Amino acid sequence: MTRPAACLEFDQVSAGYEGRPALHRVSFRANPGEVVALTGPNGSGKTTLLRAALGLLPLTGGRVTIGGQPTDRFSIRERARWFGWMPQSEPLRENIRVRQYVLYGRHPWIGPWESEGPEDLRAVDRALAAVDLSVGPDRGILELSGGERQRALMARVLASEAPFLLLDEPTAHLDIGHQIDLLERVRSLCHREEMVALVALHDLNLAARFADRIVTLHRGRLVADGPVATILSAELLREVWGIVAELRHDPRSGLPYLLPTLPGPKPRAAASEIEGVIHIVGGGGAAQPLLQRLHDEGFLLSLGAVHLFDSDSERARDLGIPAVVETPFAPLGDSVRERHRELIAGARAVLVAPFAVGPGNLANLEDLIGTVGERPIALYEPVGLPPRDFTGGQADRMIQDLRHRGAASLATLDEVVGWAERIVSLRGPDRAPGRSVREAGPSPEPIPDH
Amino acid sequence: MPPTGPGVRSRWRSLAYGALLAGGFVGLFLLAGLIGPVAIAPLTVFHILGYEISGGLIGGSPCGGSVEPARCATLVLIVWESVVPEILLAFLAGALLGVSGGLLQGVFRNPLADPYLLGISTGAAIGASILFVFGVGLAQANLTLPLLAFVGALLTGLVILLAARSPRSSIETLLLTGVALNAFLSGGLVFTLLYNPIGNLQLNFWLLGGVFGATWSQVGLLFGGLLVVGALVALHGRALNLLQLGSDVAQSLGLDSRRVVMRSILLASVATALAVAFTGVIGFVGLIAPHIARRLFGYDYRRVLPLSALVGAILLGGAFDLSFAILPSNELPIGVPMAFLGGPFFVYVLYRFRSTAGSGGIA
Numbered sequence: 001m002t003r004p005a006a007c008l009e010f011d012q013v014s015a016g017y018e019g020r021p022a023l024h025r026v027s028f029r030a031n032p033g034e035v036v037a038l039t040g041p042n043g044s045g046k047t048t049l050l051r052a053a054l055g056l057l058p059l060t061g062g063r064v065t066i067g068g069q070p071t072d073r074f075s076i077r078e079r080a081r082w083f084g085w086m087p088q089s090e091p092l093r094e095n096i097r098v099r100q101y102v103l104y105g106r107h108p109w110i111g112p113w114e115s116e117g118p119e120d121l122r123a124v125d126r127a128l129a130a131v132d133l134s135v136g137p138d139r140g141i142l143e144l145s146g147g148e149r150q151r152a153l154m155a156r157v158l159a160s161e162a163p164f165l166l167l168d169e170p171t172a173h174l175d176i177g178h179q180i181d182l183l184e185r186v187r188s189l190c191h192r193e194e195m196v197a198l199v200a201l202h203d204l205n206l207a208a209r210f211a212d213r214i215v216t217l218h219r220g221r222l223v224a225d226g227p228v229a230t231i232l233s234a235e236l237l238r239e240v241w242g243i244v245a246e247l248r249h250d251p252r253s254g255l256p257y258l259l260p261t262l263p264g265p266k267p268r269a270a271a272s273e274i275e276g277v278i279h280i281v282g283g284g285g286a287a288q289p290l291l292q293r294l295h296d297e298g299f300l301l302s303l304g305a306v307h308l309f310d311s312d313s314e315r316a317r318d319l320g321i322p323a324v325v326e327t328p329f330a331p332l333g334d335s336v337r338e339r340h341r342e343l344i345a346g347a348r349a350v351l352v353a354p355f356a357v358g359p360g361n362l363a364n365l366e367d368l369i370g371t372v373g374e375r376p377i378a379l380y381e382p383v384g385l386p387p388r389d390f391t392g393g394q395a396d397r398m399i400q401d402l403r404h405r406g407a408a409s410l411a412t413l414d415e416v417v418g419w420a421e422r423i424v425s426l427r428g429p430d431r432a433p434g435r436s437v438r439e440a441g442p443s444p445e446p447i448p449d450h
Numbered sequence: 451m452p453p454t455g456p457g458v459r460s461r462w463r464s465l466a467y468g469a470l471l472a473g474g475f476v477g478l479f480l481l482a483g484l485i486g487p488v489a490i491a492p493l494t495v496f497h498i499l500g501y502e503i504s505g506g507l508i509g510g511s512p513c514g515g516s517v518e519p520a521r522c523a524t525l526v527l528i529v530w531e532s533v534v535p536e537i538l539l540a541f542l543a544g545a546l547l548g549v550s551g552g553l554l555q556g557v558f559r560n561p562l563a564d565p566y567l568l569g570i571s572t573g574a575a576i577g578a579s580i581l582f583v584f585g586v587g588l589a590q591a592n593l594t595l596p597l598l599a600f601v602g603a604l605l606t607g608l609v610i611l612l613a614a615r616s617p618r619s620s621i622e623t624l625l626l627t628g629v630a631l632n633a634f635l636s637g638g639l640v641f642t643l644l645y646n647p648i649g650n651l652q653l654n655f656w657l658l659g660g661v662f663g664a665t666w667s668q669v670g671l672l673f674g675g676l677l678v679v680g681a682l683v684a685l686h687g688r689a690l691n692l693l694q695l696g697s698d699v700a701q702s703l704g705l706d707s708r709r710v711v712m713r714s715i716l717l718a719s720v721a722t723a724l725a726v727a728f729t730g731v732i733g734f735v736g737l738i739a740p741h742i743a744r745r746l747f748g749y750d751y752r753r754v755l756p757l758s759a760l761v762g763a764i765l766l767g768g769a770f771d772l773s774f775a776i777l778p779s780n781e782l783p784i785g786v787p788m789a790f791l792g793g794p795f796f797v798y799v800l801y802r803f804r805s806t807a808g809s810g811g812i813a
Contacts, residue, residue, distance in 0.1 A: 051698075054698075054701075054702050055701075056698050056701060056702070076701060076704055076705070076706050077704035079704070080701075080702060080703050080704030081704070083702065085699070085702040087696070087698065087699055087702075090695055090696055090699060091559065091695075091696050092694060092695060092696075093559065093561075093694070094694055094744075094749040095749065096691075096694075096749050096750075100750070104691070104692055104695065104703060105703065107688075107692055107703040107704050107705065108703060108704035110688075112685070160703070
């Protein structure tokens with residue numbers, strides 16, 4: 001790479017097709033060595049943006065600059081020396097050899113009266129080595145598998161030695177292994193050679209994993225631009241993609257990844273329609289299914305008191321559920337118990353997960369028993385529960401006590417949901433339509449408590 | 451050329467095919483003499499050619515010693531003033547049509563593109579027929595004819611380009627546009643030729659093509675034209691290679707795709723117009739020649755274009771001999787054997803490429 005590292009900047013770029021605007025004053029900058037994921041739903045303008053940079057689509061406003069130089073002054077050939085484009089698909093029908101195919105990438109460097117020289121052939125060899133294409137360069141391009149073909153295409157892009165890679169859905173036809181492999185190569189190449197990659201990606205998890213920055217387009221406008229760790233949020237996913245998803249964090253890299261909630265009957269109500277919090281007492285992962293299911297159903301939850309890094313507390317963090325957390329392995333301290341009692345006091349009802357009780361967290365049950373009678377309590381007791389008392393019978397006696405004093409016993413998650421719905425609907429008779437049959441009838445029977 | 455060409459067969463095989471093609475020229479020459487209206491022995495043909503080309507320096511008598519002078523004068527007339535210019539005209543027209551087909555197939559990325567099927571040949575013929583309708587420039591017909599033919603060919607080529615540009619275009623729509631255009635223009639051609647002030651002018655010649663009555667000046671003109679076209683076409687090989695990746699990708703690789711497409715259509719129109727102006731409308735040469743060239747020598751357009759010319763020349767030369775074989779009286783239009791060959795070939799290509807066709811947006 002002989003050219004100095006330069007920034008690629010989009011400055012108020014607008015463009016469109018035959019009077020139909022597709023990009024609206026998009027501004028952002030890609031710095032040398034940066035992998036920028038271009039994200040957005042279908043038709044949001046990702047491909048248009050790449051085509052506008054390439055000059056395949058005239059700008060109707062703004063400009064694209066390289067190191068401050070507006071690209072519209074570049075000739076077609078000059079532009080080709082700066083940008084390496086990987087299109088979504090190519091209509092190739094002729095079974096040319098892989099080496100010749102990659103050599104096409106050298107075209108911007110070969111004059112109209114010249115033939116390819118030894119430097120061009122060396123660049124082809126380097127590019128083929130960089131993508132680690134396992135087939136021989138004399139194979140016909142149409143004989144390659146999808147993954148091999150994509151690598152050959154990548155090699156052609158690299159052969160031009162352009163410092164800016166514009167990759168349009170480079171992983172679209174690849175299996176998961178090849179997707180990771182290709183993006184990893186792009187990433188390390190950009191970081192090593194101070195190149196810039198602008199990668200249009202549909203897969204947000206791949207974007208989060210491989211990009212340094214995420215730029216999000218929505219209806220032709222830039223709606224988000226920033227580092228992966230801060231830019232992905234549940235709000236962005238809901239507003240731009242219209243999906244409900246939760247963000248979790250990869251324990252190894254700390255990078256966010258998202259888990260979309262599958263569409264279907266849930267969530268049955270928007271969070272704002274639910275009144276009252278259901279407090280869950282858990283620990284050791286026993287509350288995970290409850291947290292997940294009730295969260296998915298749209299209930300407001302709180303959790304306590306659990307230990308930091310305990311899987312219940314991790315899940316609560318990922319779901320954005322407030323929780324009272326104690327230092328790992330320490331017995332529940334006074335201040336923690338205080339805050340736990342406050343959470344219980346603020347809840348409409350309390351649900352007890354089948355957590356294992358030891359001397360360290362016995363205080364959870366003690367604090368709960370102190371509030372009996374103030375609000376409904378239910379015990380989630382699925383069939384086949386292993387022994388949970390590690391306090392020499394103390395915990396079992398307390399649970400027995402809760403049961404005697406009116407705590408409901410729920411054996412399945414469906415029963416839990418039904419119980420929770422009866423409780424939160426106590427105070428809101430005019431609920432949103434479309435709820436389940438259970439609430440369609442007259443006022444439900446009184447909650448068994450006390 | 452280093453062995454980096456796309457889809458290149460081994461060098462020796464390419465050489466062997468090349469030798470075969472060169473041999474084909476000589477063979478067709480001699481065959482034309484043998485099976486022509488008067489059977490002439492190959493040796494005599496050689497004699498006459500040597501005598502005429504060298505201006506009488508070689509061979510003593512025009513036909514060699516064994517032929518009596520009276521008969522020899524007739525033979526010289528047949529060989530030198532009829533058979534030789536006719537087959538040369540066939541070779542040259544075939545080369546021009548072959549190049550034109552190669553260019554069009556490259557530009558449209560369509561194995562079925564052909565100046566005849568797309569209506570460009572008929573467009574050229576209409577242009578040429580204007581000459582007879584209005585009677586202008588008849589005296590300089592050798593120059594005005596190709597010029598008018600070029601205008602007709604180019605206009606048709608531009609219509610085809612417009613059709614190909616539409617985002618909904620596919621191989622099928624492009625071909626059907628060509629078929630419709632061809633039918634329309636053929637009607638127009640018959641009209642101009644039948645209802646012109648001069649009278650019924652060689653309708654068969656224009657519709658089916660022929661080299662009957664070829665003159666040396668026509669041969670010279672086409673030869674010059676082929677040289678010019680060939681030189682310009684030679685500059686387009688690499689561009690057409692890139693264009694196979696799609697015009698957008700080609701442009702992203704530094705090629706001015708739009709300009710290359712326009713130039714190629716211009717060149718194809720010139721080549722077609724030259725051929726049509728002197729041989730009428732001959733179909734299928736431009737379709738078949740590039741296919742055979744690719745089959746034998748690979749996909750590199752730097753090779754495909756000149757070899758399409760070579761194969762096209764041999765094809766039309768062969769058709770010329772074949773027309774003698776079918777009808778020794780030498781009145782069968784050369785387009786007839788070509789159609790016998792080309793029709794089935796067209797169907798073959800259509801079915802062979804149908805599976806990969808129709809991926810939208812051709813040019």
